[in-house]
Amino acid sequence: MKKAISVLVSAAMAVSMLAGTAATVSADEAAGKVYYLNFKPEADEAWQKLAAAYTEETGVPVSVVTAASGEYETTLMSEMGKSDAPTLFQVNGPVGLANWKDYCYDLTGSDIVGNLTSDAFALKDGDMIAGVAYVIESYGIIVNKALLEKAGYKLEDITGFDALKSIADDIQARKDELGVEGAFSCAGMDASSDWRFKTHLANLPIYYEYKADGIDNTDAIKGDFLDNYKAVFDLYITDSTCEGAELSAKTADDSRAEFADSKAVFYQNGSWEYSSLSETFSDDDLAMIPIYFGVDDENQGLCTGTENYWCVNNGASEEDIKATLDFINWCVTSETGTTAMANDMGFVIPFTTAQESPNLFVKQDAEYTAAGKTPVSWNFTTMPSEEWKNGVGSALTAYAAGTGEWDEVVSAFVDGWASEAALAG
Amino acid sequence: MVGKTIKKYWPIFLLPTAAAFCIGFLWPFVWGIYLSFCQFTTVSKVTFVGFSNYAKIMLDNTFSHAFWLTVLFAILSSVIINVMAFLIALALTKKIKGTNVFRTIFFMPNLIGGIVLGYIWQTLLNGILMSLGQPLLALSATNGFWGMIILLSWQQIGYMMIIYIAGLNNVPGDLIEAAQVDGANSWQTLFRIKIPMIMPSVTICTFLTLTNGFKMFDQNLSLTGGDPQKASQLLALNIYDTFYARSGPQWKGIGQAKAVVFFLIVVVIALAQLRLTTSKEVQQ
């Protein structure tokens, strides 16, 4: 008996080791499959649903994995090394593409490229089309109009930075009377959330510098508009719901919660916030205004652009590549796909087949543009690296907490740019 | 006779472990050394570049910073942990009430994993720092460093305490009695008899705490994540960060080279430890 057991055990061991090596080449390879490594955690649920719907319709398996915040690059790096690598991933623009261009399938002539509203939304590397933008977004300062009116102001009163500052200062001074905790919701600098300032707000000094110099990329930023950057950031942290020292542990979630609870009047964020804010507010109570920067306030619109480009992994099998191309094209052309992208994810997609989005902020962007204002383009796709952003973010956090000087922000911004650009080159 | 008989049974006794060992350690190790001389992002595109990865380690000043921080951390944490653990063990081997309860509680944190520990202490320490009006963990490398020391002490004092208690219990009672009869006071018995008698425990604990400090990763990742600006990054996290978080084709090779250097450092510590232990044993 014992002998039988022991033989069984050793046999089981041997089998389990072999089984591990052999048993996984399964069926369904022929039809191809899609593995999408998603960048946007806020859209994770909607993607999972859309993927399931696609599988139900076509039988093609689609798995969607969303990387934890700030870990997209880490996850992509470790997943690309696997044999079952993502077939669909994303880069944030030319800088991101530089790292991954060897892994991008040339999309020239594919259906999805044919459906783009403009060639400008194709991300090119030489002659090859390496990626396509799949969402256009806007950000600015979201305003609680009801509270603003309670304080005795109208949206039209905010015509530029100076007006914004005096109104915010006034609200801050009367915060108890108005029943708010501050003019601006807290500028959460937790590592999961500091992108609102180290990336989005930092776009403005870069935009104006590029504009003044007539360029669209540089290896050495001069930081000519950093004083304006400081003025806006100072406004955020002084007319705020909480003290600077607390900011490092605050998240964008805390910030949104304050805004949603009507504890703050202003909240810097983007059109992607619409779906969650519209649960609390009606469209009449919300508005998005440009982040006035004190440079060219009269003509400045919202910041509109994209940092989300889809790339198809050229290392995937031919079937998988085909399945992936079919999937993304389905997402932007089919009824189900476009509805999900417009309503569930709140995306405006740059494709001819897109449905109109109910997103208020997106509509406002169109209104600003129609009124002759110039949208601020997204130049953070030209920021030299994640490292650079993190450097600026840390310096900003320290500055807000009072443990660091503004000079350190300037140095992280200007010197950090040069050294990171040198490393990339 | 036994040896000869079981030798034939190697496919059952030795092969499973040896095969898994090759898959899980030996092959990855050898391959890792090779890759430290290459530039690569995934293994399908590897170019041999010789020693240039090693040369670039020196250019990356985050490595030397992480190295010295780790040295300081390992030494400081092992001194604190060992002293505390020894004192607690000394007290708990006296016949005070509730020894067992105390022992149970001190040991408990050991069973909790590093990631979870990090988040527990992040919540707690940030709360304390906030009420003291101090910069939070993510802002101040000094606070982050001490946070890690506190965390590791909380986790490991219990473990080392158990080893010291075992050591102290093995000191023969008649030896101490004899000393007391000879008129030695309690300090003298402590320094002349107890401490020399438990030297093996001391070396083991020093070795364990030093290597634990050197290799610490999970706690570092979850407590501070290296913030601010990688200033609280220890070696293991620095390597992981170089390897996976930095984008650019050059970084993986550099990360692998850093890992080889890290490995060599740990080997040196282990060898030094081994020598120390054997020389002590000869003396006894």
Added chain:
Amino acid sequence: MIQKTKRNYTILTVVFTFLCIVWVYPIVTILLNSLKDTKSITTRDVFNLPNSKTFAGISNYVESITGMNFLRSFFFSLLISLTSVALILLCCSMAAWYVVRVNSLIAKIFYYLCIFSMVVPFQMVMFTLATTADRIKLNTPYNICVIYLGFGAGLAVFMFTGFVKSIPLEIEEAAMIDGCSPIQTYFKVLVPILKPTIISTAILETMWVWNDYLLPTLVLDIKKYRTIPMAIQYFRGSYGTVNMGAMMASIMIDIIPIIIMYLVCQKYIIEGVIAGAVKG
């Protein structure tokens, strides 16, 4: 003199009671916070006790279990720990017996390589190990135990060889003369003698595997599987969204089984630690 010692002991007891309160305080804090509603768990309010306004009952636990697929993670963690530790114990004790009793070159080389592997930091092999595991499809919770056997063999083989060396050869010889095959000898003679070492090794390895974060993160197919430490790390996910309530609850769900297991088999755990230390 005796009076004085007695008083000293009382003081010591008081000091230690205080120290122990400090020691369990972090866990109690997390427990209390896990009962608050998510919005009230901020850095400023960490030390506030839950009150009628902020008390959320077990809703965080419900959310963490239902919403985050935490039960699945719990199952995977349990499965991986059980299979890996069982495999390590069986294979490594066999290998250790072989290494001690068979005096061949291969056995010696294998033994020294095992010792060597204990020193190597995981970062050294993380990428190549993950790639290897992926290539031969050892990337599911059902067979990742092979990887754990490979990477964890060093410590286990080392501990078992230390003990096997002290077993007198005569016992095994007698069994074999009685007609036992080596496999029978192993199960009937060796395993009973090795029992204490098996328990200590089991405890050390379980502590390692259950809490391990980086190895499963890199090796497992993240499309389908997450262990508890991975799931907790993922709470930091989502841009700006850290669901503190569910995170605190998940931490408690991770800790509670460990504490229960510890209180039940405390004796073995402590013996295991001592044995591990003496050998290691």
